[in-house]
Structures are given as structure tokens and as C-alpha cells.
Amino acid sequence: MKYRLLAGVSAFVATAALSACSSGAADAGAGGVTTVDVWLMRDSVSAAFQKEFTEGFEAAHPDIDVRIQIQEWDGIGQKITAALASNDAPDVIEAGNTQVAQFAESGGLLDLSDRKAELNGDDWLKGLAEPGSYEGRQYGIPYYAANRVVIYRKDLFEKAGVDATKITTRDEWIDATTKLNKGGTQGIYLPGQLWYALGGFIWDEGGDFATESGGRWKGALDTPEAQRGMAFYARLQALGKGPKDSDEDDPPQAEVMAQGQVAQIIQTPGGANVVVENNPGLKGKLGFFPIPGKTAGTPGAVFTGGSDLVVPAASGHPDAAVTFIKELTGDAWQKKLAVAMSYVPNRTTLASAVAGDPGASAMAVGAANGHATPNTPGWAAVEAENPVKDYMTAVLTGGDAAEEAAEASADITRAMNSGS
Structure with missing residues (x-):
């Protein structure tokens, strides 16, 4: 798997209409089932992990259906910026950790500061948590990390x-x-x-x-x-x-x-x-x-590279979006993701999950002293x-x-x- 250590990219609001980017945040359908639209990045999860997580999540939350779309890294800054400026944004977006400040500055992200406790924010990796905040508010929830x-x-x-x-x-x-x-x-x-x-x-x-x-x-x-x-x-x-x-x-x-x-x-x-x-x-x-x-x-x-998960302010289902994030960044699925993808988990207390992977365990040691570029x-x-x-x-x-x-x-x- 190819690691992408993301650096900030220039973002602008696209003037062209957003096409084929999202199916939109679907309204709750028959039986009160809500569909959560999610953008994850190419290679951040394998097809096998995506299938396992989706099935496990939907079994645990029968009132929520998950619709994941895989996005390409090339041009993603512009695509996210356009989505945030539209009325057709997905409910959850994976963003490079150093990109979050740009998106937060636009006013297009939901402030998740009051959800930090339920999302295990006390021991997040600093190199993911700090760039996920902007002007003292938390917009990005640490997802996974990789470092040299x-x-x-x-x-x-x-x-x-x-x-x-x-x-x-x-x-x-x-x-x-x-x-x-x-x-x-x-x-x-x-x-x-x-x-x-x-x-x-x-x-x-x-x-x-x-x-x-x-x-x-x-x-x-x-x-x-x-x-x-x-x-x-x-x-x-x-x-x-x-x-x-x-x-x-x-x-x-x-x-x-x-x-x-x-x-x-x-x-x-x-x-x-x-x-x-x-x-x-x-x-x-x-x-x-x-x-x-x-x-x-x-x-x-x-330098801690990796991703945060953000919720667009235009999301039609912010509570369901947070439920999705809580599961994917929680103990059980973080451990499985780390093993499946040789990632560093999003929290220091989960480092033991990769103890059997020499490369990932070396990363986890370094990640405890992770930093990011100026936020x-x-x-x-x-x-x-x-x-x-x-x-x-x-x-x-x-x-x-x-x-x-x-x-x-x-x-x-x-x-x-x-x-x-």
C-alpha cells in the first residue's frame, strides 16, 4: 500500500457545478433508515476492510445505511472545497490532516468540539489532532497516521x-x-x-x-x-x-x-x-x-502524515455522520484498520495493536512525538x-x-x- 504523507494544498471554490461527486445526503427513507454518504481516499482502506466495516456498522446501526465513495488524491483539495460550498455535500469526508485548516477557514465544516469526549479525544495523536483544529475549535477527528x-x-x-x-x-x-x-x-x-x-x-x-x-x-x-x-x-x-x-x-x-x-x-x-x-x-x-x-x-x-474525518456544515445527517466517525475511529475498528493497513492508530493508547508489524510498530513509537506543519x-x-x-x-x-x-x-x- 502506498502511503501518502499529505501536505497542504491550495484550495479554491470551483466555479463549475459539482458533478458526479456526491449523491447527496439522502433523506431518511422507508422505515426511518438514514443513508450516510462518505468520501474516503484511494488506498486509505482496502476493499476487504471497507466491506467488513460497512457490514459491521450497518448490523450495529440498522437505522443507518452507509454509502462510501472512493476519491482520488489528485485534485481532492479543489473537489472538497467545491463540495463544501454546495448544497450537495457528503456527510463525512476524509481529508489530509494538514488540509483541515483550509476547509475550516471557509466555514464549511461542522464544529465538533463538543463531541471530543465521546470520540476519545483525550489521547489522540497530537500530529493528527492539532492540525484538525482551527482557531481553538476541533473540526477534524483523527483517523489514522503514518510517519517516517x-x-x-x-x-x-x-x-x-x-x-x-x-x-x-x-x-x-x-x-x-x-x-x-x-x-x-x-x-x-x-x-x-x-x-x-x-x-x-x-x-x-x-x-x-x-x-x-x-x-x-x-x-x-x-x-x-x-x-x-x-x-x-x-x-x-x-x-x-x-x-x-x-x-x-x-x-x-x-x-x-x-x-x-x-x-x-x-x-x-x-x-x-x-x-x-x-x-x-x-x-x-x-x-x-x-x-x-x-x-x-x-x-x-x-512529521505525522495521515487523515482526519470531517463533517460538512451542509450535511443533512450530522448526528448519523458522527455515529459513523465514532465507530470508525473507536477502539475495535482502529485496531482492525491498523493491522489491515499497517497504519498507526489514531490514539497513543492503541499502539499495541501493531506490535506484530515491525514497520508499523516503529512508526507507532515515533508517532508519540508527532508534529505537523504550521496550522x-x-x-x-x-x-x-x-x-x-x-x-x-x-x-x-x-x-x-x-x-x-x-x-x-x-x-x-x-x-x-x-x-x-
Whole structure:
């Protein structure tokens, strides 16, 4: 299954009529049965899980029928925005966690703040819950999460005398990677523009990409904390031959790992499947561990990708919609979903559900220290031009770190406050 770590996308109200997007929120039919229309995203559930859940839900709630439509990721921001502006919106929509603020700003989402207790909000993953809120109100209900881990070659670690279970801090990680980076082996393949990984190192230092004061956002890459995060990234990146001017998709880093003597990459666990597909000889030779933190007691901070469930304000059946969400995000179905799809459940107390899946369990450890990008609709403008990537390349190719950070911070400030 392909993980989508969603970033914010620019959204606009479509001028064309919404066609073939939803069958509408059907009125209760004969016998008082209500039909709840739901949009779920491609690959967020398997066909088998969807069938099992629908049958189980309808058996438990005979007064509600579920009608699920699978949506494509490409163009979904615009499609949701158009649906929210129409009178024909579905009752429940799966949205990328960092998209929720944009949709909430439009006024098109139902405020679910008063339903948090019944939806087990006390122990939601922070990286899903925080971006699901906007201006102090909860609009998005955490659905599932995925985050990056370290995928490593067991055979290369053994050859170098490195025990992955002993890597619990960033300093130990650097020492182990240095030891691995010998004899034709790349200690780590880390492209220069893997900015989500940089975000984790910045958050570990207490910094962020941007900060807000008095309703205005300001880029924060020039803070001491953020610069320390970039300095660590540079140390780690130097222990391999990753390109300094591209990201994880150019070339696809899992394919690079499959082709050569690469000891480690930073990716979601699904990347291991890509490695084996490209080099079947590596089957059984890949392992996982959480990105290490500064201290042994705390895993490294990670960007939490994944989805929230939202209810359009135009839903004709908001109570039935919340009932659907309560079931899908509740204990029983979250555990089944995590096992079926190798996801991290939406709550920290459910992490044990994936204990038997090495990749997912490593994700779950990291997810406990999950973060999201700045929670504002203006962040979409930053990602559209992404000065963070240019900043990283500039520093890695010898630019003055402080000057480059100041320039990138100014670009972030402009983008976030102009929305352009």
C-alpha cells in the first residue's frame, strides 16, 4: 500500500457545478433508515476492510445505511472545497490532516468540539489532532497516521558490527552511521531536500518552521533552534552520497537502496516493499527503527502524515455522520484498520495493536512525538514554492547558514501572510 504523507494544498471554490461527486445526503427513507454518504481516499482502506466495516456498522446501526465513495488524491483539495460550498455535500469526508485548516477557514465544516469526549479525544495523536483544529475549535477527528522511520539493511549492520537496537539517541545514530560509511557502503542515503526529516530535527531542538504572534506568521528558520536542527541534518547527510539538490523522489530513494550498498534511508515502512520489489534478493534483510531523539527516553520528532474525518456544515445527517466517525475511529475498528493497513492508530493508547508489524510498530513509537506543519491556511502558499528546500540545498553546498536561514525565513513570512 502506498502511503501518502499529505501536505497542504491550495484550495479554491470551483466555479463549475459539482458533478458526479456526491449523491447527496439522502433523506431518511422507508422505515426511518438514514443513508450516510462518505468520501474516503484511494488506498486509505482496502476493499476487504471497507466491506467488513460497512457490514459491521450497518448490523450495529440498522437505522443507518452507509454509502462510501472512493476519491482520488489528485485534485481532492479543489473537489472538497467545491463540495463544501454546495448544497450537495457528503456527510463525512476524509481529508489530509494538514488540509483541515483550509476547509475550516471557509466555514464549511461542522464544529465538533463538543463531541471530543465521546470520540476519545483525550489521547489522540497530537500530529493528527492539532492540525484538525482551527482557531481553538476541533473540526477534524483523527483517523489514522503514518510517519517516517529508519529502514536499514540488517546484513550491512551485522557486517559493520552495528546493533540497531542500541541506537537510541542522535549521537549514537551518528556514531553508528559513521561506522557503516566504509568499504563502499553508504552509511545513509539522505537527499538534501528531505525537509520533513529536517522538520523533525528542528522540532527536537524546540524550533519550528514558522511562529505566530498577534495573528501574523513569521518564518523561523533563522532561530538558533532551527539552525541547530539544520546543522544536525548536514552532519547526517554528509555520511552518504545523497544529492544535495533534490528530494526523496528524485531519484526515488527506495530504488537507490535497492540498487546499491545503502545501509539506511528515512522513509515510511512501505518503502521497504519498494526496495524488495526492485531487488528480491533483499527480502528478509530489511529492518526498521524509530528516528532517534536527542535523549534515549524520547524518540525523535516526526512529521505525522495521515487523515482526519470531517463533517460538512451542509450535511443533512450530522448526528448519523458522527455515529459513523465514532465507530470508525473507536477502539475495535482502529485496531482492525491498523493491522489491515499497517497504519498507526489514531490514539497513543492503541499502539499495541501493531506490535506484530515491525514497520508499523516503529512508526507507532515515533508517532508519540508527532508534529505537523504550521496550522494555518497560509502554509499552503509556502509549500507551493517551498523555500525550505532551496535553503537546505544552499546550506549543504557551502552557503552561509545564518544568511541562508534569514533569507528563507523572509520568504516564508511573505508567503504565509500574502497567501500567494
